[in-house]
Every structure is written in structure tokens, then in C-alpha cells.
Amino acid sequence: MRAPILPAAFFALLGPVAVAQVNPFVLYPQDPERQGLTCTSFVGRPDWNRAAEAHVSFRSDVLRGIGDANGTTRLFGVYHWLADEKLSTSETYSLVVRSTDALGQPSTGQAGELLRINGLSSPPSTSTARGTWIMYDGFGLQGGLWLLQGNGLWSVGVDLPANPLWPATDGHSLFRADLLNANTGATYGENHRAGAPNPTWALPATAAPFSTPWTYVLGPFVTTPNLHLGGIDPTSNRLGAPGASFGMNGSYPDVGGTPRSDGLAVRVTDNLAPAGFVFLAWGGGFGTPYYDSQYAPNLIGFCHLGAPGPNIRTVGLFQLQNGVREVTLRAPGSIPPALVGSTIVFQGVVLDPVLWLGNWTNAQAARF
């Protein structure tokens, strides 16, 4: 069910629905729902074993329209991979959604909180070994978090209490993929070009926030389809497996030719319309959000393609298979170095052939 265009009270009258799913939006080199995460560098916490919130923010210069509910944003829960050094002791945590500035830095303090949910814990276990839980913390399709446009940008976080036992014998941490410049000795991880900003943040309980050079398996549940760009670098083994790297490499591909000349791929995923048809387009930048009323109410969301001018080009039409489709847009070596410094934005519409309903994906920029 795609809920955004009607108020929650309407859906309260409908009761259970036949097709009700959500999509976790995660910025990570591989798809945690469908791929083994060979790209993971480490499990880690935002501020070692001290109390801190781990936040992922989505900068508006690379990502827009995540959870787009026709101009507002709706989040339906939080997805994250919970690594536990000792499964037999349950880990406690909170969920926090915060407003951010234009660079993605979360607002601090209670005033910056758009949502806080305390008192969550991991499942029971008799195992004293390390392990991982894939956590689905759901608000419900009728109980989503509404973020008005006036709230601006936002970040999603997990608030971890201090745990002096981590990492030696116990404690909660998150799967992370380190940036190339993280200086952590990671063999696997992100594979962006030079100059990419840190995508995540630490909000220590008793110190100033700071950005962190890695991505997390952490993100919101949305009902909009997900679009991710990926970089293709055949000279790198940062992914730990063949394929495109759909985290930071997609937004920051290296096409400079000295020596990298990354290719570009797009991946669309949608658990709501697993056999949906994807109509993909690109533009020379982000534009003013545009609502195409001629297809209302059968088209949900805003078009973010546009600038400069009406420079939108179609890429093609393809069909999802089991909720996912990955398409190579440009092979490695085929993007001219002359594009360094330019930006191309991709966005699509997923058409559900069962409900006959279209939904814009998020838009993502490749900043060469």
C-alpha cells in the first residue's frame, strides 16, 4: 500500500490490506536486503564505546525525494543491522530522527529532535557468541512520521548507551563501510572519488557532533521506490565481490582518468511493486520540485529533475524482477574526463501493474 496522498485517518478505516510492505532506504555499497555484505569494513559505533547517536543524513545536493509523500516526507520506521558482541545480553537503544542543516549535520539537543523513541532492546538469545540481528522497527503504515517541508532536511539515527565492554566482550554496534580516506586500514568499504564528504555523524552525549567517514546499514522505512546510483571500478576490490558500488561511489564516481574512469549503474528496488515497470530519466541537475497533476491521483511524488532549464532526457523502460533491477548506464572508461565538475541527476517512476499506480523514486545526483 502506498499511503502518502491521503491522511492516516482514512487508512484507519480500511483495515488490513493485501499488499503492505515498506522499503528500507540505506546508503551502502551493497543492497542489505538482497546481497551479502562483503563490502563491510568493520562493525563500529559512532564514538567508540561512549554514549552517542549514530546518524545517517541525506544531503540535498546528492539525494532528494526520499519518502516523498507529495511534498511532505513520511517515514515508517527504522532499519538497521545490529551487531552484538554477546547475544545473550540484550542491547538497549533508542531511535532518533533529527533535522539537519544543508550539509547534513544533525541539529543537537531536544529541540533538534523530530522523533525520539526510547526503550527498545534486542531479542533474547541463549548464545554467548557474537552475532547480528537485522532490525525492523516499524511505526506502521498508519502511524508514520510526517515531516513537513518546513522541517527541511533530516537524519535518522540510533542512540547507543555507553558500553565499556565494547568491543572486548559485549555491546551493540553497526555495520559500516569506511571511506577511502578513513585511515582505518579497511580492506573493503566505500570507493568514492577524492573530495567526497563524510556521510554520517556522531552525536556524543557530552561533546560536540562530528562527522564520521563511513556509511552504515541504517536508514528509514519508506513506501517510495528506492533509486541508487553505483560506480563501476574494475580496478578496485573494495566491494569484496564483482559489481557496482552503490554507496558513495554512485554519488561521487571518479572519471578523471588518472587512473580511474568509473562506469555508472543504477539500481531500483521496490518491495511494494516487485514486478513494477521503471521509467527512468535524467536531468542536468536538481530542479524545483514539480508535481504532475495531470496523472493525479495515480502518480505519487514530485519530480526533482530539471536544472538547468527543461533539460530532462529519458533513459529507458525496464521491469523489476522480485523487487529489484540493476542497469549499467555507462561502462568503465566511457565517461569522458571532461565531465569532471559536472552533475547529472537520475530519477524514475515505478508503475505498479497491479494497482495501476505510479510512484516517483527518490532522485540521486552523480557529482563527477
Added chain:
Amino acid sequence: MRDFVLALGIALVAVLALVLLRGTDAAVVPGSEPSAPRTDSVLVPSQAQPAEAQVATPEPAARAAASLWLLPDGTRTAMLNGATDAPPLGEYWGTTVPWSPIVGIERNDQGVDWYRHQNGSYSTTQVVWRSDLQRHMAMTRVAHPAPAAAPAPAARPDR
């Protein structure tokens, strides 16, 4: 923009034609068939520990219905931890893990009851304070064991 809108319209028509040409079978997504709830019988997990949610005291029909949790197979069971009106489990079970029946109830060391599933997954309902709504609401929570063990933590401080 006009070109794009025109192209989108053409695509809509093309898709409609394709769906019609492929017949009605093509429009049915595997696994998306309406799962009409069967008789609302409360499951009694085989290894259930004593839990408040299993109390079978008579209560008004509406309240009883609100305390039953819709499962992905169309059956219903009692919500845990005092929750009512929790989202259906199917919304958060995910699409990549096949449905697995409930085989018991276990309580973690924080006092939270969880359903244990045959495949090792856990699920629960939990009442939480929603700071955005300024009221309590029920959440649906699922934990699937990851297919592979987590990698070793970084051997040095992260900053």
C-alpha cells in the same frame, strides 16, 4: 519537462497495453494475492512461557480484535507486551525472508516478550512513547538473524 511528461504518458499507455496483451496473469504479482484473513483464532505457541498476552479473559469484541496481531499467513495471534493496534507483522517481515511460523515466546533480559519463529527470527509488539505525537503507540518489531557473522570490530578507536 514537457518532453518528459509526454514520454511518461506514452510509457503509461505502453505498459497498459503490455499488461493487457499478456493477459490477467501478467498482472498478478507472485505473493501479492489478497491474503484474506482466515478465522481469527489465537495461536497458542507450543513452547509459550507464561505471558500476560495469553490471558483469555472475556473482553468486548472490539477490544479483543484490537489486541490480535495479523500475521503474514492471514492468521492472528495475541499482541505482546500489552500492545493494541500494532501494525500487521507482514508490513515489517520483509520480502526476502520467507514467512516462518511462531514456535514460542521468550522474554529478554529487559523484560520484553518476543515471539520466536521456526527459522530463528523474532518478532514482537511494543508500546512506546512517540515524541512527535505526544502519545503512546504500538510498534511492530522484527529481528532476523543475519546470514553471516559480523566482521571483527575495528582494533582502534574510531576517531
